[in-house]
Amino acid sequence: xxxxKVNQENAVQKQYKTSDNLTRRISIHEKYSxxxxxxxxxxxxxxxxxxxSRILELGxxxxxxxxxxxxxxxxxxxxxxxxxxxNMVADAKALLGERDNVSYRVVNIEDISYPDESFDxxxxxxxxxxxxxxxxxxxxxxxxxAQDGYFYCATYGENGILPFIAGLLKEYGVADTTNKNFTLxxxxxxxxxxxxxxxxxxxxxxxxxxxxxxxxxYVYSLTNMSSVAQVDRSVLKEVxxxxxxxxxxxxxxxxxxxICRK
Numbered sequence: 425x426x427x428x429k430v431n432q433e434n435a436v437q438k439q440y441k442t443s444d445n446l447t448r449r450i451s452i453h454e455k456y457s458x459x460x461x462x463x464x465x466x467x468x469x470x471x472x473x474x475x476x477s478r479i480l481e482l483g484x485x486x487x488x489x490x491x492x493x494x495x496x497x498x499x500x501x502x503x504x505x506x507x508x509x510x511n512m513v514a515d516a517k518a519l520l521g522e523r524d525n526v527s528y529r530v531v532n533i534e535d536i537s538y539p540d541e542s543f544d545x546x547x548x549x550x551x552x553x554x555x556x557x558x559x560x561x562x563x564x565x566x567x568x569x570a571q572d573g574y575f576y577c578a579t580y581g582e583n584g585i586l587p588f589i590a591g592l593l594k595e596y597g598v599a600d601t602t603n604k605n606f607t608l609x610x611x612x613x614x615x616x617x618x619x620x621x622x623x624x625x626x627x628x629x630x631x632x633x634x635x636x637x638x639x640x641x642y643v644y645s646l647t648n649m650s651s652v653a654q655v656d657r658s659v660l661k662e663v664x665x666x667x668x669x670x671x672x673x674x675x676x677x678x679x680x681x682x683i684c685r686k
Contacts, residue, residue, distance in 0.1 A: 451638075452631065452639065463629065467549060467576075468493055471547075472545075472574060473501055476500045476544075477545050478501075478542065479543060480546050482546065482547065483507055483508065483554075484505040484516050485507060485551075494520060494523060501525060502527075504529055505517075506530065508530070509530075513529065516528060534555065538568050539568070540567055542570075545574050546568070546573065546574075546576070552579060555605075555606075562614070562618040569686055573685075575684040575686075577681060578681035579608060579681070580602075580677075581678030583676065585631070586601075592667060593655070596655045596659065597655070608624065608678060611682055619684035620686065623683050623684075624681075626679075630674060630677050631677060632674060633674075633675060
């Protein structure tokens with residue numbers, strides 16, 4: 425079990441050593457999503473930051489979801505943007521810049537280096553499925569969360585982009601290897617072991633892809649779809665193009681978020 429945890433940590437470190445893969449995956453959503461609100465805007469619309477809130481984000485990545493949305497200098501809020509990866513923290517700081525009420529830290533969710541009840545709002549978007557010991561991580565979240573605090577965590581479902589692509593390419597040995605450690609389907613039960621109130625919200629969206637090369641770049645950026653590398657890219661492109669109607673490939677998406685109370 426300990427070896428599996430080490431292997432998972434190494435895989436996450438490799439995948440997020442630089443921001444290239446993450447940026448590639450974000451870009452396809454920005455370019456082809458049919459819901460023009462944007463997932464980041466939708467997520468932010470659910471945040472309830474009260475007066476004087478102390479906010480911690482775990483797994484901030486490049487910080488792109490905060491671009492144009494950081495609390496103002498005059499607002500009575502403090503925000504800690506953190507990530508497991510030093511490079512991601514550096515990228516977030518370079519993108520968002522310095523503010524008196526914003527700080528940047530390297531933090532591992534399994535060992536959050538803050539005292540009990542340090543934060544009123546905690547955020548962990550699109551990252552809980554990577555945590556090797558998720559129960560330990562969520563216990564840490566609960567520990568550093570104020571009694572009247574909120575925990576926000578966005579994730580994907582089990583019927584989205586990768587299962588769709590794997591279904592199209594199954595004759596070439598491409599399998600659906602979606603990380604199902606924390607999804608919209610099982611996340612509620614997992615969170616319920618640590619929080620007294622768990623609510624789920626769904627984001628309606630899909631992709632309307634006009635250049636399958638972009639979709640292939642997305643797929644090749646995923647280390648958990650290594651079986652794709654065994655098939656010639658031109659073959660995959662031909663298969664995907666056959667599925668297009670009037671020059672558009674429609675790809676399902678399944679995203680949403682949970683909001684929890686202590």
